[in-house]
Amino acid sequence: MRTNEDHPGTDGYADRRDFLKYGLVAAGGVAASSLLATEPASAQAAAEGISPPSSIDDESYWKGIRTHFHIDPEVIYLNNGSLGVCPRPVTQAVYDGYVRMGTYGMEARWPLQEQIREARKECAAYLGASENEVVLTRNATQGLMHIANGIRMNRGDAVLMTTDEHIAGINPWRRRAERFGIDMHHVQIPSPPGSVDEVVALFEEAITPRTKVLFFCHITRGPGLLYPVRELSNMARERGIVSAVDGAQSPGMTPVDLHEMGCDLFATSLHKWSLTPPGTGCLYVREGFQDHFWPLSNGNGPWSDNERALWLVEPWGTHEYPIRAAIRPALSFLHSIGLDNIYARDRMLSDYLKERLNELPGIRLGTSRDHSLSSPGITSFEVEGWDAQLLRGILDGKARVRVSTDQGRNHDMIRVSTHFYNTPAEIDKLIDVFKEIL
Ligand SMILES: Cc1ncc(COP(=O)(O)O)c(C=O)c1O
Incomplete structure (x- = not known):
């Protein structure tokens, strides 16, 4: 897959070499070095400086962890499934980023873009994927929209999903069905199901010769069911069916290894269990599936002959650089605890x-x-x-x-x-x- 680095100087990801070239020419090196000096090192260091617990039920350790959050002490927040709460190094990084943008304007974008490029790599490692298989999105909703519209399907083909999908997963398929004549089929999985085999068998029974895509959650929003992604993806692949997963609820609370899980597509939010700033997510498209995937957006750099390239999914134009750059301290915070x-x-x-x-x-x-x-x-x-x-x-x-x-x-x-x-x-x-x- 070609990356954004093929287009230095466009409005997307210009790389560090361009940034340095620009700075050196603009001010004999002064602009570049002063901007580099303002990178948000302290928030990142704070996130990296936390030690892991000696035991899981050591409440004094977790009490210490709690001091890294802003959570209102009068509130008992048991709603992380709707939105995670950012730890202090993350809100600090967002604040620092916007202060730099307020101080330097457009030039502050360059070091933030460096952080975003690193964040994308770190997200790929976090999800057990390769760097060229992951792009950053604004949320799971955006990734799910790209999934439902990016898979090649013909009129009369069907997507099979559960009756428990989130509205963000259902709506883009509904729209595609209305516009392009595909069908939506449903399978009901009991809450709770009896076994992994029962879940796989229910899916299998609901497959018809028209089923081209299996779409399901890794973890459901409502009943909190954990679906057997590997078993379902294997079963789908044996039948030539695409496996697409709504992973909004899983990374950060449960380990995710996409290569091991074997699905073709996976969209997630990071701002739930990974505690990144609201407005951050990821889309994974398996390397071997990328030739079958067509991103909806066009970017705004020079047109190229690889318009299907995955990187076109990422937000283009001027966007919320400090928010995305702050994915890094959030992931470091999680990794420091383990x-x-x-x-x-x-x-x-x-x-x-x-x-x-x-x-x-x-x-x-x-x-x-x-x-x-x-x-x-x-x-x-x-x-x-x-x-x-x-x-x-x-x-x-x-x-x-x-x-x-x-x-x-x-x-x-x-x-x-x-x-x-x-x-x-x-x-x-x-x-x-x-x-x-x-
Ligand atoms: C299963 C599932 N899918 C998708 C979404 C949408 O996530 P986002 O708000 O990050 O787009 C949610 C949000 O709760 C969800 O639980």
């Missing part, structure tokens, strides 16, 4: 929550207790006789406990998202409030 430690901590918290929910009357879990089928960070459940939205309001009103809900598609569930910065004491508080009202 991705495996974060996974274990998230598992520990959601297992604890499930155990404590047993003490309440009328609870039906939508999330599986089986780790191979459940998200480590999302736990959803129905409370018999209660409207989930009403309960959500009561939790907030009584104790400022912030959760989300999953209503519709036969669900009426409270969704609790617990990430590593949450504590068992916060889960106890949630249970106390339920005990008061149920």
